[in-house]
Amino acid sequence: MNFEEISKHNKRSDLYLVIHNKVYDVTRFGNEHPGGLEVLLDEGGRDATESFEDIGHSDDARKLLEKYYIGDLDPKVKKKKNSLFYNVV
């Protein structure tokens, strides 16, 4: 999956985010998130790695990620990590 596809999933009813190059469908998690739905919506369709790590999520939270894992970020995009494309899209 690339960011062109992922960025379409940025709504409450259809919400993906990327953490450490993995794609998560958190649509069903929104209402259960202890940090609230709004923060997930803010990161919807984008790379949420920094926000996720900044909070210092617990091991439990990391385990929970597995449940929502749906795929990997396109390896070609990974290489472009520091490029404008990666950050903006």
Ligand code: HEM
């Ligand atoms: C799928 C991704 C995520 C999962 C599974 C997740 C899970 C959790 C869990 C289980 C907690 C409870 C505390 C803990 O165990 O660490 C938590 C708290 C929190 N999360 Fe997330 N989180 C995710 C993404 C995010 C993102 C992207 C943000 C963006 C800022 C965020 C912000 C917060 C905040 C602010 C809290 C603290 C709530 C409080 O204690 O008042 N989370 N999250």
